[in-house]
Structure formats: C-alpha cells, structure tokens
Amino acid sequence: MTGYAIRRGLTVIPVLVGVSLLVFSFVHLIPGDPALTMLGERATPEKVTEVRARLGLDRPLWEQYLLYVRKVVHGDLGVSIVRGDPVATDLWRRFPATVELAGAAMILATVIGVPLGVVCAVRRNSLIDSLARVGALTGVSMPIFWLGLVLAWIFGVQLGLLPTGFRLDSESTFKPVTNFVILDALVQRQWAVLGDALRHLILPAVALATIPLAVITRMTRASLLEELTRDYIRTARAKGLSQLAVIVRHGLGNALLPVLTVIGLQTGRLLAGAILTETIFSWPGIGLWVYESIESRDYAIVQGATLFIAVIVVVVNLATDLLYAVADPRIKYS
Amino acid sequence: MRLGRLACFVALVLQVTVASAIAQTFVFGAQGEPVQLDPAVITDGISGRITRQIYDGLVKYKGATTEVEPSLAQSWEVSPDGKVWTFTLRRNVKFHDGTPFDAKAVVWNFERWWKTSHPQHDNQVKAGQTFEYWEGQFGGFDDKSIVTKVEATGSHTLRVTLKDPQAPFLANLAMFVFDIASPAAVEKWGTEFGKHPVGTGAYKFVEWKPNQEVVLEANPDYWGVKPKVKRVVVRNIKDNSQRLGALKAGEIHGMEGLNPDDVAVVRRDPNLQVLLRPTNTTGYIAFNYKVKEFQDKRVRQAFAYAINRGAIVDALYGGTGMAATQFQPPPLWGYNKDVKGYEYSPAKAQDLLKEAGLSGGLSTITWDDGKKEPLVFWYMSRSRPYFPSPKEIGEAMAVDLAKVGIKAQLQTAEWAVYLDKRKNGQMPLYMLGWTGDNGDPDNFLCYFFCSPGVSREGFYANQPLADVLLRAQKLTNQAERAKLYRQAEQILHDDAGRLFIANNQPPLAFAKKVKGYVTHPTGSEYFNTVELQ
Numbered sequence: 001m002t003g004y005a006i007r008r009g010l011t012v013i014p015v016l017v018g019v020s021l022l023v024f025s026f027v028h029l030i031p032g033d034p035a036l037t038m039l040g041e042r043a044t045p046e047k048v049t050e051v052r053a054r055l056g057l058d059r060p061l062w063e064q065y066l067l068y069v070r071k072v073v074h075g076d077l078g079v080s081i082v083r084g085d086p087v088a089t090d091l092w093r094r095f096p097a098t099v100e101l102a103g104a105a106m107i108l109a110t111v112i113g114v115p116l117g118v119v120c121a122v123r124r125n126s127l128i129d130s131l132a133r134v135g136a137l138t139g140v141s142m143p144i145f146w147l148g149l150v151l152a153w154i155f156g157v158q159l160g161l162l163p164t165g166f167r168l169d170s171e172s173t174f175k176p177v178t179n180f181v182i183l184d185a186l187v188q189r190q191w192a193v194l195g196d197a198l199r200h201l202i203l204p205a206v207a208l209a210t211i212p213l214a215v216i217t218r219m220t221r222a223s224l225l226e227e228l229t230r231d232y233i234r235t236a237r238a239k240g241l242s243q244l245a246v247i248v249r250h251g252l253g254n255a256l257l258p259v260l261t262v263i264g265l266q267t268g269r270l271l272a273g274a275i276l277t278e279t280i281f282s283w284p285g286i287g288l289w290v291y292e293s294i295e296s297r298d299y300a301i302v303q304g305a306t307l308f309i310a311v312i313v314v315v316v317n318l319a320t321d322l323l324y325a326v327a328d329p330r331i332k333y334s
Numbered sequence: 335m336r337l338g339r340l341a342c343f344v345a346l347v348l349q350v351t352v353a354s355a356i357a358q359t360f361v362f363g364a365q366g367e368p369v370q371l372d373p374a375v376i377t378d379g380i381s382g383r384i385t386r387q388i389y390d391g392l393v394k395y396k397g398a399t400t401e402v403e404p405s406l407a408q409s410w411e412v413s414p415d416g417k418v419w420t421f422t423l424r425r426n427v428k429f430h431d432g433t434p435f436d437a438k439a440v441v442w443n444f445e446r447w448w449k450t451s452h453p454q455h456d457n458q459v460k461a462g463q464t465f466e467y468w469e470g471q472f473g474g475f476d477d478k479s480i481v482t483k484v485e486a487t488g489s490h491t492l493r494v495t496l497k498d499p500q501a502p503f504l505a506n507l508a509m510f511v512f513d514i515a516s517p518a519a520v521e522k523w524g525t526e527f528g529k530h531p532v533g534t535g536a537y538k539f540v541e542w543k544p545n546q547e548v549v550l551e552a553n554p555d556y557w558g559v560k561p562k563v564k565r566v567v568v569r570n571i572k573d574n575s576q577r578l579g580a581l582k583a584g585e586i587h588g589m590e591g592l593n594p595d596d597v598a599v600v601r602r603d604p605n606l607q608v609l610l611r612p613t614n615t616t617g618y619i620a621f622n623y624k625v626k627e628f629q630d631k632r633v634r635q636a637f638a639y640a641i642n643r644g645a646i647v648d649a650l651y652g653g654t655g656m657a658a659t660q661f662q663p664p665p666l667w668g669y670n671k672d673v674k675g676y677e678y679s680p681a682k683a684q685d686l687l688k689e690a691g692l693s694g695g696l697s698t699i700t701w702d703d704g705k706k707e708p709l710v711f712w713y714m715s716r717s718r719p720y721f722p723s724p725k726e727i728g729e730a731m732a733v734d735l736a737k738v739g740i741k742a743q744l745q746t747a748e749w750a751v752y753l754d755k756r757k758n759g760q761m762p763l764y765m766l767g768w769t770g771d772n773g774d775p776d777n778f779l780c781y782f783f784c785s786p787g788v789s790r791e792g793f794y795a796n797q798p799l800a801d802v803l804l805r806a807q808k809l810t811n812q813a814e815r816a817k818l819y820r821q822a823e824q825i826l827h828d829d830a831g832r833l834f835i836a837n838n839q840p841p842l843a844f845a846k847k848v849k850g851y852v853t854h855p856t857g858s859e860y861f862n863t864v865e866l867q
Contacts, residue, residue, distance in 0.1 A: 291572065
C-alpha cells in the first residue's frame, strides 16, 4: 500500500508540470495586451511599455516560465498586478471561505444524494424515483448562476427569510481569527454569530450543491441497481435477511465505490462552480477573487489561484484513489 | 401576567435597539472591490468613492456642479499672470491620527505626488504603483511638471508656483486623487498606507474585509457638515441583479450600477427611489481618417443625419439618457447651447451621399493605401456608462445607416483587443466614449483634439480646432475660456469630425428612507449629508 501510494504520488508530478505549463501559457494565449487592458482607454504608449516592462512581459517566454516555476516552488505566487499584495497570502486569506462553502455543498450533496439514490434504486420506477430522476436531470442541466439568482430572489427578496449574500450581516462586528467563520464562532462560543453565519451559508451551499447532488443521486441509483442484480444479493435474500440488511450491509457497501470516485471528481467541479456561486452571493472566497481578477486581468492572481485549485483537485483525486483500498478490501495494490 | 408584561417590554426594547442600530449604519452596494485607499495612487471610482469619505482636498466641487468651492483651503488668490496661487488653509483641523493639518502637511503631500526622489513616492513606484493622475493633470514629475515650487509661507498659508498658467488648476485639485493624506500615517505605513488610510474627512477608516466590505465610522471632530449616520459600510456586490436584490431585501440602502432595464423596476417599487447622476459622459462614433470615404465631410454628415439618436436613447437607456449634440455634456460650462446637433433626416443623408458620389450607398471602403474592404462597424464588447448596452445600440445604429444605403457589418472584439485596435487606428468606424474626470472642458476636448493626426483618435487632424483648445488651456479667466470651448464645439460640429450619440445620467438606486444623497457628475459623492429616516 505504501509503495503504491508513493508510486501513485509520483505520477502527480508530470500532471503538475503540465498544469503549470498550461496555467503559464494561457495568459499569453488569450488575446489582448494585458498592460493595455490594465491602463484602459487612456493609455499612452510610453505607459504601456513601462507596465509591460514592470510585469516582465517584454522578456522571452521561456525565461518568463522558468522564473515563474522557480518562484512557485518557493511558495511565491507573485504579487497582484492591480493591488501589489502577495498572491499566496491573499490566497490563504480567502481559502477558508471557499472551503466552508464547498464543504457545506459537498456534505449537503452527499447526505441527501446517497439516501435519495438508494430510495430510487429500491423503489425503481416508482413515483419518487421518477421525480428524483427528473429532479437530478434538472439539477445537472441548470446553470448555477441562474439558480443562484432565483434562490436569492425567492428566499431573500420575496420571502425575506435568508440573506442574499455575504458571510455575515453588515451590522456584525465579529472578527474571525482563522477566517473559518463557523469554526471561529464555535470556538469563541458566539452562538448568534454562528446562527448568522449558517443563515448566510444556506443559499450559496444549496446552489453549489445542486450539480453534485444530482450526479451523486444518479450514480448511487445506477450503481446500487447493478449490485442488487448480483448473485450474492440473491443469496443474502435467500438466507432470509431483511431488505434493510441486504441493501445497507451488502449492496450499498459495494455500490458506493464508484460513488466515491464521483465525489472525488466533483471536487473540481465544486471549485469551478464556486466561481459563479461566490460571485452571485458575494461570498469572499477564491472564486469571487478569481472572477474579479479575470475582469481586471490580474494575471498573477489568475495564475496563482488556478494552479492552487489544480493542485487541490489532483490531491483530492489522489486521496480518493487511495481511499479505494480502504473501502474495498479486495483491492490490493502491488 | 407580570412576567408576560416584562417579556413584552424587553422585546420592545430589543426591537427598538435593533432598529436604531440599523438606522445608524448606511450600507452602500458597490460594483467591486476598491484597489486601495490611498487617493494619490488610485484611478478608479470604486476606490475613490470610499477615499472621498475619509479625506478632504484643498478645494471641492460645489453641490452637484463642477464649480469649485473651498474645502481645506478657505480662500485663494491667483497672480495676474496666472502662475502663482496662494491658498489660506483652514485652522484647527486634525487628521484622524491626531496630527495637525497645516501648510507643512500640504507641502509634504505635493512633494510626494510630484518628486520622484521623495521616499514615499519612490517606494510606491517600486511597489508597482504610479501617481498616474498627477502625471496626467500636472504634466509629469520633477522638472516635467507644470508645478515648479510649493512652499509654506506661514503655518496655514501655501504658495504654489506654476511654469505656465494652467486653466483647470483648481478643477484638477478638486479631484479625489489630490485629497490630502496624513504625512505621519503615510510615513508609518509606507506602501501599506492604502490599507490604513488617514485623512481629515467626515468618516474614519475602521476595517477593510477583502472582497467583502469597507467599514467607516463618523468623525465626531469633523470640521465640516457633521455626518448624520454613525457607521458606513460599503459592500462589494459584483452582480448588478444581485445588488438590486440586496437593496430590495433591505440588506443595503443604496447602490450604483443599475441595469438600464431595472430603472423602471426601481421606479415602480414604493420602497425604492432612483437618483440620476448629472451627466458627465458622452458616447460617440469615431471615423478613421485613413479611410478615403470618411475624408469627405459630406459622407460624415450623411452618417450624422442617418442616425436616429432620439429613438436610440428612448429605447436603450432606460430613461436616463439624452441625445448628445456635442462632445461636452450639458452641465459643463463650456457647453455650447447653440449647437443643436444633426437632426434625424434620412432624406438629407441620402442627398449628401449622392453629392459625394455615393448614390449607390456605401458598403465597401477604400483605405489610404488603396486597399478595399467591406465597411465594418465596431461595437464595444463591454458596457460603459455612455453606452450601457453597446451591442443593441450598435445594431440600432447599423439599421439606421442601412436605411440610407450605408451597409456596415457589425463586429466586436474582446475589450483589450478593441482598445488595442483603436490605439493603433485599425478600426474604420467604431463606438467609444468618455467620462469626465474633473468637470473641466479641457478634460473632454484637449485629450482628443489637441494633438491632430494621432492614431488613437482615428488620425483626425483639425489644426484650427487644436489651436483654439491650446489657447483656452493657457487662460485662467473662465468666461474667456468658455467662449473658446463653445467655438471649439462649433468647429467640431460643422466638420462632423466625430458623431456624438448620447449622454447618459448613470442611475443610482436607494431605499426611500435615504435622504440627502447628492449625486455628482464626477461620481465624487459625500456620505456625510446622508440621513436614514
């Protein structure tokens, strides 16, 4: 297992090199001169040249890339072109908000998706199955930004039940220590703040959870249906085991393996979805930050955050692979 | 029973406390995150809106006009040759950090803006920040600058000497970028000062939560109109619809960046109100003068008569636009009331085209080097105050042009590419516009027309126009200058050098209970007059 983990870990290196190359080069492939975009309509040619030199855009590409890699390896993701702040520091400051949102969405998607998938598989072709399938299809095909706006409009504007954005009320003077607001509120026993934070979390988490929820439900259903037709399930039933025991103890254990992979893969999608969700709900995480930086062409931030997100996706997928061995004792890595 | 009454009382007290706490905070929804809060190095309105609350300048704009009135300078005099300005400064004013505001502090600020050797100038530049507006408005740094000497002639008197008279000198100083910062605080924080702003303004800086909000609190010792609201929160809500949602839900009290379609929605809502910012922005169509057909004035005039500006403004500006007659918007003092603009007359347009030998219409253009190609009309890919929905406006204009036989293909490009093409003079016909910085006509006209024949202006060369504008720049008497700017507008109109399409009054939305918000053409608006009723 350890050997496998190391070997599997090593395969990540070429992936990361590829990612760094992509991240580095896409900035140079998209049209438009970044210096000119930053300076806007009033740019004088001298100013453009000056900014290009300052950003190192006047050097050869390979030199820019090598310089970039060397800095990244040292944990230096450069400084924001617009604000001049170190990208790595800002990244860490904003990461907790995204983790909180993506974590809540993933929990929501799993906690609802898996049982719903099970119910659909067991009650195959029943009304609830049909409804859930239609719902899942809708969930997969619904644009997050649209859903986010609709949710905010209904629950925030029309019903006034939940806030339409942000992590805390504008009246709040709470100062989080770690930037994990929920965690900080719990540790400091600030129950009102905790309630406020949770209220703010509901709508964005629901919006972000929709797609993973739909995928997980469909995957669980399909996978469990397949398992339920297997011989060992028939044997278990023949032994007189209860329906619950057959499904939960025997069927689900095996059916969840592909679901685990899907959950791992959804992490990437969640982080991508976070860009839209955070923008709609003014959620101060990496997504909103990246969106603003794309708009202002703050390449250093776009590069840094993309690389960071790519690393997270790679690491989560690696972890999922390794978890396989834990979840399925039949799998032996040699 | 007693317990019940007590509970009711407590509930009532709580309610009242919560209500009064809310009334003490004015929450404004901004379109984005400030870049930083050091006025000297910023150029964007989002940052400027916040710094305006924290700092004061020597002078400020009067109410909703672009006329200049005293602020930290109580009065001033200018020498007859227009080169020496003497300011008398307000006494007993302190920065938020407790240090005194005096002539020395102002000299220090000027030197920081102006001298590249100033340690607090040099370190900003090394950190990638530039004093862009100083360079733009005062001719450059060190010896290049129009400012040659700034000296404290007393504890509260200041003398600024200029190389040449500069007509918009005071209007320039009223811009938010020339607000006065606390020298002690700048020296303390260095390049981090933009995150710890200290001025003399009506509000003190409390906190900046990245990507979320900036929190300010009232300055009880403010020398001017004391703030009516204790706390101000400027929240960053990127999406226009979501910002309006937050306003409707009562989470914010005011906002900018209203979609044109939403103006009517807000007007219908009994709890909301729309305030229009006096127009300071003009959208235009520019010709490329390397195109042979456009070198003929009759062809340009045909374009002007062909476009139904009134209909476009009515249909696509949400009731906040006005058909433009000239480059300067009406509130500017150089505006020429006698220039009425070209009326909508397809018949006249067709006649002019015929006269110019284009009776068959125009669909192919000829570049200076003889190359022929289909006429492409470029529209912007990004919404701007002057063209809030550029694609639709472009389409409407193309339809109008087609009616008189001018068949243009519409095309756009990513914003950076668009600006690049414009800079290099590669677009034959394109949309763009201008938003004024300081309310001075020079800021509109001279930037474009003082250097004839440059590529970024489509190679338009009109020497008589440039001469008038350069003459106006050297005068200090506003009445004389106004005459020259009116003349400039007439020249530009007669030559149909550029087609001015619309002025827009950017709409802001507020809860009905917000009173006392004064909109300003430059967007420099102060929150100290705002009340929540």
